[in-house]
Amino acid sequence: MMYSEDDPIMISALQHYVFCPRQCALIHIEQVWAESRLTAEGRIMHEKVHEEGNESRGSVRIARGLPLRSLRLGLVGVADVVEFHGTGKGAWQPLPVEYKRGKPKFDLSDAVQLCAQALCLEEMLSIVVPEGALFYGKTRRRTDVAFDEALRRETEETASRTRDLISGGVTPPPVYTKRCKNCSLVAGCMPKAIAKQRPVTRYLAAVTKEI
Amino acid sequence: MKKHLNTLFVTTQRAYLSKASETVVVKVEGEVRLQLPIHTIGGIVCFGSVSCSPYLMGFCAEKGVALSFLTEQGRFLARVHGPVSGNVLLRREQYRWADDPVRSANMARYFIVGKIANCRTVLQRVLRDHSGKVEENGLRRTVILLGRCLERCNHESDLEVLRGIEGESAHAYFAVFDNLIVAQKDAFSFKERNRRPPLDNVNCLLSFLYTLLTHDARSALETIGLDPAVGFLHRDRPGRPSLALDLVEEFRPFLADRLALSLINLRKVQGRGFKVMESGAVKMEDDTRKAVITAYQERKQEEIIHPFLEEKTTVGLLMHMQALLMARHVRGDMDGYPPFVWK
Numbered sequence: 053m054m055y056s057e058d059d060p061i062m063i064s065a066l067q068h069y070v071f072c073p074r075q076c077a078l079i080h081i082e083q084v085w086a087e088s089r090l091t092a093e094g095r096i097m098h099e100k101v102h103e104e105g106n107e108s109r110g111s112v113r114i115a116r117g118l119p120l121r122s123l124r125l126g127l128v129g130v131a132d133v134v135e136f137h138g139t140g141k142g143a144w145q146p147l148p149v150e151y152k153r154g155k156p157k158f159d160l161s162d163a164v165q166l167c168a169q170a171l172c173l174e175e176m177l178s179i180v181v182p183e184g185a186l187f188y189g190k191t192r193r194r195t196d197v198a199f200d201e202a203l204r205r206e207t208e209e210t211a212s213r214t215r216d217l218i219s220g221g222v223t224p225p226p227v228y229t230k231r232c233k234n235c236s237l238v239a240g241c242m243p244k245a246i247a248k249q250r251p252v253t254r255y256l257a258a259v260t261k262e263i
Numbered sequence: 264m265k266k267h268l269n270t271l272f273v274t275t276q277r278a279y280l281s282k283a284s285e286t287v288v289v290k291v292e293g294e295v296r297l298q299l300p301i302h303t304i305g306g307i308v309c310f311g312s313v314s315c316s317p318y319l320m321g322f323c324a325e326k327g328v329a330l331s332f333l334t335e336q337g338r339f340l341a342r343v344h345g346p347v348s349g350n351v352l353l354r355r356e357q358y359r360w361a362d363d364p365v366r367s368a369n370m371a372r373y374f375i376v377g378k379i380a381n382c383r384t385v386l387q388r389v390l391r392d393h394s395g396k397v398e399e400n401g402l403r404r405t406v407i408l409l410g411r412c413l414e415r416c417n418h419e420s421d422l423e424v425l426r427g428i429e430g431e432s433a434h435a436y437f438a439v440f441d442n443l444i445v446a447q448k449d450a451f452s453f454k455e456r457n458r459r460p461p462l463d464n465v466n467c468l469l470s471f472l473y474t475l476l477t478h479d480a481r482s483a484l485e486t487i488g489l490d491p492a493v494g495f496l497h498r499d500r501p502g503r504p505s506l507a508l509d510l511v512e513e514f515r516p517f518l519a520d521r522l523a524l525s526l527i528n529l530r531k532v533q534g535r536g537f538k539v540m541e542s543g544a545v546k547m548e549d550d551t552r553k554a555v556i557t558a559y560q561e562r563k564q565e566e567i568i569h570p571f572l573e574e575k576t577t578v579g580l581l582m583h584m585q586a587l588l589m590a591r592h593v594r595g596d597m598d599g600y601p602p603f604v605w606k
Binding site: 081082083084221222223225226239240242245246250251252253255256259260 | 349350352353373376380413414416417488570571572587588590591592594595596597598599600601602604
């Protein structure tokens with residue numbers, strides 16, 4: 053099964069989906085994007101990375117802002133940084149590096165996003181990409197990520213679930229958790245108000261009754 | 264969240280606004296007079312000959328910063344906004360609902376309930392805070408009548424009947440509106456609502472405030488991705504922002520009527536600030552218009568607890584929140600639209 057170029061989903065949507073399917077729906081179905089301080093900082097960091105252009109350091113060539121796609125998974129996106137390591141026989145081994153402004157997360161969202169980039173590179177360059185790296189702005193740490201069978205399967209399943217969600221056009225109801233506090237879309241999502249049972253009916257009953 | 268941020272008013276003639284990374288730069292005769300980070304600004308209002316770089320316009324559009332151009336006297340000229348929202352599913356559903364008489368009547372009922380409840384609160388507040396200064400019996404009777412109108416709305420699903428109830432309650436409310444004016448009675452007396460054109464000072468003031476509300480409602484709906492031209496209570500009419508007028512209903516008494524009353528009662532506007540034209544139509548003088556705009560802007564900065572969301576916000580953000588709630592209802596997240604009701 054191959055997807056056409058006309059109807060791809062963004063690689064970033066996978067990360068949104070892993071964090072919260074409703075957030076993914078709000079961004080990719082409802083086109084809501086609240087520019088919060090966090091996303092602004094993230095954007096500036098990405099812009100900086102993309103503006104730096106390409107460079108070579110010894111046997112490593114660094115490509116920035118690389119457009120990616122996978123017809124097999126129906127994904128498009130842009131890689132912040134892909135390092136091409138010389139293997140000495142005139143061949144180059146790509147290694148995607150994704151920059152995050154925060155600190156390492158407990159869920160797989162960053163790893164899934166990175167793995168999706170690797171799957172795109174594999175399809176576009178007909179080469180195996182065994183690993184990548186995540187760089188976190190807060191800890192200034194670089195973490196290596198191995199694209200093992202489990203992560204690849206997780207990424208492909210996430211891509212297919214994300215596609216079903218977005219093409220279905222239905223925004224799932226909110227579930228309020230402590231993660232909501234760090235979500236830039238919390239105001240537009242209104243998880244607390246919406247999660248109540250028949251909130252508007254009760255509110256209006258109080259309004260229209262005799263005072 | 265959209266935070267209530269300050270509005271930047273640029274009144275210096277021949278000032279030039281531009282963008283420098285994440286900031287807005289105001290230059291006068293080539294000299295930087297002011298530089299502000301964009302995320303601290305909620306809107307930019309330019310009066311008269313003030314120009315602005317296209318990059319700043321694009322930046323404001325992207326950031327949801329309202330950028331408007333007014334004449335030096337404060338008459339609206341134009342507003343810069345970015346591309347139409349991409350929430351096509353929301354707009355399609357809005358159109359489907361507008362074509363469906365049951366859905367339309369339901370939505371109309373929310374707007375009308377909000378309006379009548381707020382009219383009633385305006386009168387109740389006057390009875391509570393100014394008893395002795397006003398003729399109370401008429402007000403009390405009207406409060407009771409409005410309460411009955413609210414109850415009749417409860418289970419009504421016929422749009423025409425709902426419009427009838429709305430008309431009846433508006434008539435009763437405006438019949439006692441003159442009682443709420445306690446100062447400058449010679450210049451500001453009110454008999455009935457007239458609009459096209461307004462034929463007295465009070466109607467002229469109300470009409471102008473309703474226009475300001477409609478501008479804000481339109482902006483809020485566009486920001487959220489609803490089409491301001493397709494309404495439920497107000498039917499489509501070319502050039503009429505029907506949904507903006509629907510959203511304005513619940514805000515008329517709370518925001519515009521009360522502001523008009525306090526401007527008159529606190530003598531912030533005077534009879535000499537209005538002019539009768541040859542046809543009998545009344546228009547506002549420039550400095551009166553400026554005073555009204557200033558008062559409206561100040562009012563929007565006041566803090567308030569949102570009655571449904573139970574969160575602290577500002578009066579200026581209420582429309583935005585209501586547009587958001589409307590969108591969430593249309594998209595199936597909520598069991599109804601909770602109008603803003605002030606207690």
